[in-house]
Amino acid sequence: MNAAHMQTRIPATHIPGFSIAPELQFIPINNLPKIVEPPEGFVVIGGGKTGVDAILWLLEQQVDPDRITWIVPRDSWFTDRKNLQPSPKFLKFFLNDQAAQFEALEKADSIDDLFYRLEKAGVLLRIDKNVKPRMHRGATISQLELVQLKRIKNIVRMGHIISLEKSEMILEGGRIAIKPNHIFVDCSANALNHSETVPIFSGNTITLQPVRGGQIVFSAAFIAHVETAYKDEIQKNRLCRVVPLPNHDTDWIKMMAGTMQNQHNWKKEPELTKWLYNNRLDGFSHLLADIPADDEELQAILKRMRNSIKPAMTKLEKFFSELTYSP
Structure with a gap:
């Protein structure tokens, strides 16, 4: 058994991919509850699900959103969590989500148009509608969490951090001065490495x-x-x-x-x-x-899925063939 192929990482033992000045207060997300004295501010490093969790936790602790700086190298598409709850109570949302995916694929005339339709249908969510996401890792959030995340106005979109110096952050896209008495929260670990696939x-x-x-x-x-x-x-x-x-x-x-x-x-x-x-x-x-045959609402959604699935799969194959990835 090879369970190490995807190289699982956790924040507590993750080694960041950038240098850190020893004078800085740099912690993994796990150490947030251990903070005794409130700092002047927080700098959350990472635009993925761990970064989202750190932001939400800080806001729950009544931290002023203006005291939070969020380093987001790439904005992300998120999935609405209510559409993935495996219970009869949420089955309608799940089915609507599946039907919406097929219909978006069927009707889209380009990959950009596909994502426009997926967002319009509520399949995918993003924090800022003026910023095109370049990342999708399947992270889920709720609509209420999305509202909270939008309270953060100081979002730095200057690529990845190269180094944290005593007086400034050096990023791929420029430099930002570091204020004293800030805590830097590391949320940059990839839980699973995107290794080359091999036969299982x-x-x-x-x-x-x-x-x-x-x-x-x-x-x-x-x-x-x-x-x-x-x-x-x-x-x-x-x-x-x-x-x-x-x-x-x-x-x-x-x-x-x-x-x-x-x-x-x-x-x-x-x-x-x-x-x-x-x-x-x-x-x-x-x-x-x-699903009962006499449940008209759910049966109507199933009919939508049946009507769209074949043209959707044809379009999915077309879009898949168009994709090119830079190394």
């Missing part, structure tokens, strides 16, 4: 990687089941095609394509369909299968 099954080695976008724990359980239920390595890898971790904004397309391809292959296996229905980590298979 190879001889006696199982290399853990995602098989469904945004669902790492489910993926591990699914891989374990396939290992025990199937013998042929080619078949196991066909059922467990790697869905690469997203990083760039357009990786939403890449993640969607991989997830849909796997889902298509799984539906051909009655044994897998049964396993998914009974697996609590899957979340939605049993909810979808058990």
